Amino acid sequence: MMQRSRLFQRRSTPVLLMLGAGMALLLAEIACSGLCFADRLHARQRTAQLVAQLGLSDIALFTEARYTRHPSQADLFTPFQDAPGSLEHFPSGSLLTPPPHIVPTTGRARQSPPSPSSNQPDNRE
Amino acid sequence: MSGWKQWLARQRYLLDFTVAAMWRRRWRNLLLLLVYALVVFLLASVLFYGSALRRDAAAVLSEAPEVTVQRIVLGRHALSPPDWPDRLRGIRGTRQVQGRLWGYYYDRANGANYTIMVPSHFSPEHSLKPGEAIVGAAVKRLRDERGLGWLHLLSPADNRLLRLKIVRTLPAESELVSADLILVSEKDFRRFFHLKPEDGFTDITLRVRNRNEIDTVAAKISTLLPQARVITRRDILRTYENLFSWREGVVLAMLAAALAAFAIFAFDKASGLSAEERREIGVLKALGWDTRDVMAMKLWEGMLVSLLAFLFGVVAAWLHIYMFDAGVLVPVLKGWSVLYPQVALTPHVDALQLAALAFMTIVPFTAATLVPVWKAAITDPDVVMR
Numbered sequence: 001m002m003q004r005s006r007l008f009q010r011r012s013t014p015v016l017l018m019l020g021a022g023m024a025l026l027l028a029e030i031a032c033s034g035l036c037f038a039d040r041l042h043a044r045q046r047t048a049q050l051v052a053q054l055g056l057s058d059i060a061l062f063t064e065a066r067y068t069r070h071p072s073q074a075d076l077f078t079p080f081q082d083a084p085g086s087l088e089h090f091p092s093g094s095l096l097t098p099p100p101h102i103v104p105t106t107g108r109a110r111q112s113p114p115s116p117s118s119n120q121p122d123n124r125e
Numbered sequence: 126m127s128g129w130k131q132w133l134a135r136q137r138y139l140l141d142f143t144v145a146a147m148w149r150r151r152w153r154n155l156l157l158l159l160v161y162a163l164v165v166f167l168l169a170s171v172l173f174y175g176s177a178l179r180r181d182a183a184a185v186l187s188e189a190p191e192v193t194v195q196r197i198v199l200g201r202h203a204l205s206p207p208d209w210p211d212r213l214r215g216i217r218g219t220r221q222v223q224g225r226l227w228g229y230y231y232d233r234a235n236g237a238n239y240t241i242m243v244p245s246h247f248s249p250e251h252s253l254k255p256g257e258a259i260v261g262a263a264v265k266r267l268r269d270e271r272g273l274g275w276l277h278l279l280s281p282a283d284n285r286l287l288r289l290k291i292v293r294t295l296p297a298e299s300e301l302v303s304a305d306l307i308l309v310s311e312k313d314f315r316r317f318f319h320l321k322p323e324d325g326f327t328d329i330t331l332r333v334r335n336r337n338e339i340d341t342v343a344a345k346i347s348t349l350l351p352q353a354r355v356i357t358r359r360d361i362l363r364t365y366e367n368l369f370s371w372r373e374g375v376v377l378a379m380l381a382a383a384l385a386a387f388a389i390f391a392f393d394k395a396s397g398l399s400a401e402e403r404r405e406i407g408v409l410k411a412l413g414w415d416t417r418d419v420m421a422m423k424l425w426e427g428m429l430v431s432l433l434a435f436l437f438g439v440v441a442a443w444l445h446i447y448m449f450d451a452g453v454l455v456p457v458l459k460g461w462s463v464l465y466p467q468v469a470l471t472p473h474v475d476a477l478q479l480a481a482l483a484f485m486t487i488v489p490f491t492a493a494t495l496v497p498v499w500k501a502a503i504t505d506p507d508v509v510m511r
Contacts, residue, residue: 010137011140011141011144011145011148012137012141012143012144015140015144015429015433016140018433019433019436022432022433022436022437025436025440026436026443029440029443029444029472029474030474032472033447033474036472037447040469040471040472041471043296043298043299043469044181044185045184046298046299047185047302047303048184048185048186048187048188049188050295050296050303051185051186051188052188053244053245053248053250054244054248054251055189055190055245055247056186056302056303057186057189057356057361058186058361058364059182059185059301059302059365060240060263060300060301060302060303060304060305060306060466061178061458061466062462063238063239063240063304063305063462063465064238064460064461066229069229069238069305071364072356072360072361072364072365073195073202073328073356075197075201075202075354077200077201078201078202092460092462095369095458096368097367099364100360100364100367101356101360101363101364
């Protein structure tokens with residue numbers, strides 16, 4: 001008892017304990033990420049099966065516009081609708097960037113081998 | 126006492142002194158810790174959400190069609206002619222060639238957009254008779270609140286009402302891909318959109334017997350059908366590789382805001398010490414403290430604040446994203462959407478991402494605390510205290 005009170009007499013002890021607790025929580029979360037969520041992993045596998053059965057090609061994160069609901073299926077002109085000078089105006093358009101296969105000069109597409117779909121007619125001048 | 130034990134004891138005493146000094150300015154330090162942890166929390170939340178979403182999207186879309194063929198007219202996606210599936214079946218190595226029928230429907234009743242689709246012929250468990258429908262969980266929530274099991278849609282072609290019996294709801298766990306889906310029979314689909322069989326299909330999907338030949342088959346399709354655009358599964362997966370990555374869109378905006386906040390912190394630290402802090406350093410120097418000791422003390426101070434803020438911020442962000450389903454972030458992403466999937470993401474912590482976040486948050490702040498301290502510590506104590 002005496003020893004414990006002496007231990008806490010040092011100013012740094014509570015701070016070190018806080019650091020230790022924070023570190024332990026972080027490690028617990030990392031370990032839990034792999035171990036505690038088996039049900040979500042199974043759900044993901046079942047969702048992949050559904051994707052195979054229905055032939056789905058995109059995730060339904062943003063449903064407000066065609067090119068954000070199915071970005072992989074969109075062509076480069078879809079965001080600009082029918083008016084050539086109009087600006088892309090759906091809010092979710094600012095959250096999703098165009099897929100690399102329709103804008104081959106952006107992002108990783110520069111390093112990756114050219115896909116046969118990059119000879120698409122909609123990207124030619 | 127051996128060398129390292131002595132060093133450890135010395136550091137512990139320095140830490141004791143640092144904590145005591147910080148305690149004298151506790152409200153200022155606590156506020157700093159709180160704001161700092163909040164910035165880390167926001168940044169880590171966006172990074173965790175993005176990486177979990179990318180992983181989940183890649184996992185579920187690994188079963189997406191290997192090849193999708195669209196017809197492009199005037200640079201825009203058009204209906205594929207009804208003879209295309211047969212022509213594509215003629216290419217060696219293709220299998221399960223089928224015309225897909227899907228389209229969008231804007232529901233004037235509630236402003237939501239649905240994806241209406243005819244289930245694949247290769248999925249007998251989703252086969253439907255005319256008048257029947259299978260709907261995504263979000264559609265069910267939105268349109269069948271009373272649980273009566275009927276769906277009424279006004280045809281965009283002739284304003285006639287299509288009455289569908291909801292025979293099943295797709296599992297809520299699959300909302301990431303199926304939230305807005307309404308599956309109907311081919312007859313209902315064609316009637317609803319006034320699409321005659323000779324109009325063809327929305328697009329064509331197919332599988333390739335040998336996965337190594339996907340690119341060859343795609344090249345053959347491009348030659349056979351010059352009007353076609355070919356989208357491979359690799360293209361689909363690559364579309365989501367950059368989703369919410371730190372280089373793009375909202376994450377870049379968040380990152381810029383966080384970096385600006387850190388810059389302000391660092392500027393505040395680097396622009397000078399308070400009179401009290403300068404006097405403290407002067408007193409320590411006058412009492413015989415080394416410049417090295419003063420620097421070590423201030424290094425501890427910076428490290429304690431940034432390390433605690435990092436740990437609190439990251440731990441809270443993990444809980445926020447995986448235990449509370451990103452409650453703070455989802456309203457931002459949802460925006461004006463009427464229909465939004467309720468997604469429970471699969472947890473994953475990327476060590477590299479965590480290390481980058483730690484480097485980005487701990488190092489600049491700690492480094493910024495050292496410059497003014499070094500300046501004060503090398504000055505004559507008498508001058509510093511004046």
